[in-house]
Amino acid sequence: MFYEVVIPAAGQGKRMKAGKNKLFIELSGVPIIVYTLRVFEEDPDCRGIILSINPAEKDYFNQLIAANGLKKVKKLVMGGKERQQSVYNGLQHAEEDIVLVHDGARPFITLGQISELTTAASLNGGAVIAVPVKDTIKKAANKKVLETVERSSLWAVQTPQAFRVSILKSAYEQAEAEGFLGTDDASLLERINEQVVIIEGNYDNIKITTQEDLYFAEAILHKQQHGKR
Numbered sequence: 001m002f003y004e005v006v007i008p009a010a011g012q013g014k015r016m017k018a019g020k021n022k023l024f025i026e027l028s029g030v031p032i033i034v035y036t037l038r039v040f041e042e043d044p045d046c047r048g049i050i051l052s053i054n055p056a057e058k059d060y061f062n063q064l065i066a067a068n069g070l071k072k073v074k075k076l077v078m079g080g081k082e083r084q085q086s087v088y089n090g091l092q093h094a095e096e097d098i099v100l101v102h103d104g105a106r107p108f109i110t111l112g113q114i115s116e117l118t119t120a121a122s123l124n125g126g127a128v129i130a131v132p133v134k135d136t137i138k139k140a141a142n143k144k145v146l147e148t149v150e151r152s153s154l155w156a157v158q159t160p161q162a163f164r165v166s167i168l169k170s171a172y173e174q175a176e177a178e179g180f181l182g183t184d185d186a187s188l189l190e191r192i193n194e195q196v197v198i199i200e201g202n203y204d205n206i207k208i209t210t211q212e213d214l215y216f217a218e219a220i221l222h223k224q225q226h227g228k229r
């Protein structure tokens, strides 16, 4: 199933405390964002990559794209203050029937998971990669526990998230019109009662967010490059 992917890459990496866009941090000498882009560059079903970036980083992104032969990057667009705005700006340039949204900070997605996701999106409208929650989750106010959430129905949702482009565009337009800000893209479909289904992924598909994630990332990279640990 052919698709295009919007990759938000315009964050500041505040939680990483790296003093720069965390996507430029190198794992074994290669910037995180290059690992992410390579997955889609190498996927024959990917028809194009739309990258949302901080305009101040445009020259660096162009250098990375040229140095790594990333020919599928069809558009660099301006990121926004929030992830949702960065995605929205990228979405304006999506032309394929199926569009994926994938965090630049998740370099370990696999082609097999992408293929399952795009098929599910074409059948249902929206599909997300997720894994069962392992910890017990509690709701609290001012660190006073209010309730323990039943774990059997909880999923930790990742990206890519895949959609029929027409549905995603209308969900984004409605959210923008109503000033709704979600933490992921599928929530914009859920709020307008569009179907979203889960494709079970794996725990390697981490979002590199804080310093600790860099240790996990090095281990996952080693596993991917050399087999089991």
Ligand SMILES: Nc1ccn([C@@H]2O[C@H](COP(=O)(O)OP(=O)(O)OP(=O)(O)O)[C@@H](O)[C@H]2O)c(=O)n1
Pocket (backbone or CB within 6 Å): 007, 008, 009, 010, 011, 012, 013, 014, 015, 016, 022, 023, 052, 079, 080, 081, 082, 083, 084, 086, 087, 103, 104, 105, 106, 207, 208, 209
């Ligand atoms: N305004 C924003 C915020 C985030 N992102 C991107 O969305 C993905 C997921 O966001 P997150 O992990 O939160 O990245 P940051 O916003 O950079 O991290 P932080 O919240 O710690 O600053 C990342 O690839 C990030 O570059 C983006 O394009 N535009």
Ligand SMILES: C[C@](O)(CO)[C@H](O)COP(=O)(O)O
Pocket (backbone or CB within 6 Å): 083, 103, 157, 158, 159, 183, 184, 185, 207
């Ligand atoms: C979209 C996402 O990766 C799904 O888990 C997550 O919500 C992004 O959150 P962030 O705070 O913008 O990194």
